[in-house]
Amino acid sequence: xxxxxxxxxxxxxxxxxxxxxxxxxxxxxxxxxxxxxxxxxxxxxxxxxxxxxxxxxxxxxxxxxxxxxxxxxxxxxxxxxxxxxxxxxxxxxxxxxxxxxxxxxxxxxxxxxxxxxxxxxxxxxxxxxxxxxxxxxxxxxxxxxxxxxxxxxxxxxxxxxxxxxxxxxxxxxxxxxxxxxxxxxxxxxxxxxxxxxxxxxxxxxxxxxxxxxxxxxxxxxxxxxxxxxxxxxxxxxxxxxxxxxxxxxxxxxxxxxx
Numbered sequence: 001x002x003x004x005x006x007x008x009x010x011x012x013x014x015x016x017x018x019x020x021x022x023x024x025x026x027x028x029x030x031x032x033x034x035x036x037x038x039x040x041x042x043x044x045x046x047x048x049x050x051x052x053x054x055x056x057x058x059x060x061x062x063x064x065x066x067x068x069x070x071x072x073x074x075x076x077x078x079x080x081x082x083x084x085x086x087x088x089x090x091x092x093x094x095x096x097x098x099x100x101x102x103x104x105x106x107x108x109x110x111x112x113x114x115x116x117x118x119x120x121x122x123x124x125x126x127x128x129x130x131x132x133x134x135x136x137x138x139x140x141x142x143x144x145x146x147x148x149x150x151x152x153x154x155x156x157x158x159x160x161x162x163x164x165x166x167x168x169x170x171x172x173x174x175x176x177x178x179x180x181x182x183x184x185x186x187x188x189x190x191x192x193x194x195x196x197x198x199x200x201x202x203x204x205x206x207x208x209x210x211x212x213x214x215x216x217x218x219x220x221x222x223x224x225x226x227x228x229x230x231x232x233x234x235x236x237x238x239x240x241x242x243x244x245x246x247x248x249x250x251x252x253x254x255x256x257x258x
Contacts, residue, residue, distance in 0.1 A: 001222075001226075001231055001232065001234050001254065001257045002030060002054075002234070002258070003029055003030075003233070003234050003236070003251065003258065004233050004236070005019075005023040005026070005028045005030075005032070005235070006032040006033075006034065006201070006235055006236060006237040007020070007031050007032065008032070008033060008237075009236070009237050009238055009239060009240075010236060010238075010240065010244045010247075012244070013243060013244060016039055017039075017043065017044065017047050019031070020048060020051050021051045022244075023051075023053060024052060026244075026245060026251075027248075028053065028236075029053065029054060030054035030055065031048075031053060031055060031056060032055075032057045032235050032237070033055075033057075033058045033059075034058070034059050035059055035061060035062055036058055037092060041092045041093075041095035041096040042095050042096070044096045045095060045097045048097060055093075055096055055097055055098035057100040057101065057102055057233075057235070058098065058101060058102070059071075059102045059104055060073075060085050060086060060103045061085040061088055061089060062104055063106075069106065070104050070106055070107055070147060071103070071105055071106040072085055072124075073104065073105045073106060073120075073121055073125060073151075074105040074108060074117050074118075074121035074151035074152065075106045075107075075120065075151075076108070076112060076116050076117065079124065082128075083124075083127065086103070086127075086128045087131075089101050090131070090132050099134065099135050099136060100135065100136045100137075100138065100199070101132070101135055101137055101138065102137075102138040102139075103128060103137050103138065105121060105150060105151040105152045106150075107147070107149040107150055108149070108151055117151055118160075118161070118164075121152075122164045122165050125137065125139070125161070125167070126166075129165065129170050133169060135169065136169050136170075136171065136198060137167075137170045137171070138170075138172070138173035138198060139152060139161060139162070139171075140152070140158075140172075140173035140174075140175055140178070140201075141153050141155055141157065141158050141175070141178055141179065141182060142178050143177075144182070145181060146178075146181075153182055154182055155172070155179060158172050158193075158196070159172070159193060159196060171198030171199070172196040172198060172199075173198065173199040173200075173201065174193070174197050174200050174201070175201040175202075175237070176200070176201065176202045176203065176211075176218070177208050177238070180205040180206075180215070180216050181206065186216065186221055187220070187221070187224050190221070190224050190225060191224065191227075194228035194229070197225075197228075197232075198232060199233055199235070200225065200232065200233065200234050200235065201234075201235045201237040202221075202234060202235070202236060202238070203236070203237055203238035203239075207239075208239050209238055209239055209240070209241050210241065210247050210249070211236060211250045211253075212249065212250040213241075218253055222234070222253065222257055225257075226257055234254060234257075236250070
């Protein structure tokens with residue numbers, strides 16, 4: 001397994017570009033960005049190459065954050081915005097030197113038919129997957145406490161979406177924090193959905209702090225992932241309770257799996 005730092009959460013004591021080298025110096029193999037569209041992608045790419053660290057993933061543009069928008073992929077009637085957001089994300093990835101995109105689904109209107117939301121989501125993901133055959137697209141269930149009304153909330157629902165999308169470059173992003181809140185039973189569900197898992201993010205539950213804090217035994221989870229053959233990225237996406245460097249004791253937990 002390889003370990004990444006999500007720079008939307010970690011090393012925020014530093015300016016965005018300086019976080020890249022800091023992550024490398026701290027022992028990370030790669031970095032993620034949440035919504036990096038206010039950064040010059042080519043400049044980010046130069047910093048990545050200079051630091052010798054990989055760009056693991058970015059999220060597709062969310063829309064208007066002040067209006068609590070979280071993407072367009074599952075929103076009927078917003079197909080044009082979905083396509084524009086994917087094109088923007090793919091260009092940013094190309095310029096920076098990355099090849100993995102988490103496609104955010106969005107928050108549909110409360111009165112809209114669930115079947116129509118699903119159909120829209122599937123169709124939009126198929127379009128994105130066919131457009132970007134050399135890019136891996138991720139979908140990630142988010143918990144209903146942090147993101148009320150989000151279109152994708154459970155691993156079972158994600159499996160249904162992936163079955164209907166039926167594209168080899170679309171996979172499941174397993175976030176331990178969100179999944180613990182949305183039902184827990186992580187050992188069973190990692191084994192259940194192992195064939196779909198293409199990316200893993202970790203944080204402690206229930207506060208989204210360091211992965212080795214809270215109610216989840218991260219070492220047990222990592223052992224389970226290893227047992228099912230997962231050998232991809234493990235990304236720290238959490239809010240440090242102290243400085244980022246002082247929060248990294250959990251990295252030692254990953255040593256046997258790297």
